[in-house]
Amino acid sequence: MIDTNFYSLKISNITKETEDTVSISFDVDPTLSSKFDFIPGQYLTLKAMINGEDIRRSYSISSGKGEGLKVAVKQIQKGVFSTYANQELKVGQEMEVMPPTGNFVLKNQGNGSISVFVAAGSGITPVLSMVKETLSNTNQTAVLIYGNKNMNSVIYKAEIEKLMDTYGDRLQMNYVISRDDSYDGLKGRINVEIVKTVTESINKSEISGVYLCGPEDMVKNTSTEFEFMGVPKDKIHFELFFVAESEEAKEAESNLATGTSRVTMIIDDEEFEFELAMNGPTILEAGAEAGADLPFGCKGGVCCTCKAKVMEGKAKMIQNYALDPDEVEQGFILTCQSHPESDNLVVSFDEY
Ligand code: FES
Incomplete structure (x- = not known):
């Protein structure tokens, strides 16, 4: 059964990752470590009383197994919680945190030699945890397609570079930049054409799983394309981080x-x-x-x-x-x- 209680965790580190995003790391008391064990891809729900109101928000864990607990919070315009997290939280402060949960997790990677990850903006957070797990605990190649406005808005750039240094060709990194004409690489928003270009040389039967995290349009279009390429539907997993109310x-x-x-x-x-x-x-x-x-x-x-x-x-x-x-x-x-x-x-x- 999922534990939906909140526990006090101390903030051990806050790092400004980009102009509008901080990462927050938590110390987990050994008595709570089994409660806060997680599967890469899961998220934490954080709770705070802000201006007398009980505000809760869920953020995906970006750390790998054995690296502690870390989430990234991007400040959104008029976002009550994200503004509080970016501007007011301090190292050493206690925060109310619900244990990890969520179904968007790495599945059995037994078959195939490649896992493909597609993320846009802060969609990198669960995906980075999954990429780390794939690289450290399997022999698979991780193909990561990561979309941002420009290279300055890339969250966890230093961590990604470190993974590239450590794992060499086993991490095939593909940045996609939408608002910098001088960028010398894949340009635009992540779309079907970009997915086709990146995966052109991959034997699709070698794909053990596809993991998508980002806005609804990107996820819908790219998942359809992976299906069209012959990746079975049950190997395509996704999480949406913003959903507009649909017409239906x-x-x-x-x-x-x-x-x-x-x-x-x-x-x-x-x-x-x-x-x-x-x-x-x-x-x-x-x-x-x-x-x-x-x-x-x-x-x-x-x-x-x-x-x-x-x-x-x-x-x-x-x-x-x-x-x-x-x-x-x-x-x-x-x-x-x-x-x-x-x-x-x-x-x-x-x-x-
Ligand atoms: S509160 Fe998130 S699905 Fe209901």
């Missing part, structure tokens, strides 16, 4: 059932009961309103922190970018995206 989601939201549902919510063996309009707030919002201390991160259907299982009744999920089809089949929902669809609904956060 808007449509689904405007077609929610009407009526009221009696919701029973179970978390940590405690039950909360409340009435909820089928076209009203989400199950997560209503549960929190009813007094339940619920886990959440992105509230956008991406991070999976708010996952729960429908034990009785039916719920409608608006957007899902985090649960696998077999989890949906088993009745799991993202509560930040779900509304009741039956007169009675029982949802449990205790089932995994």
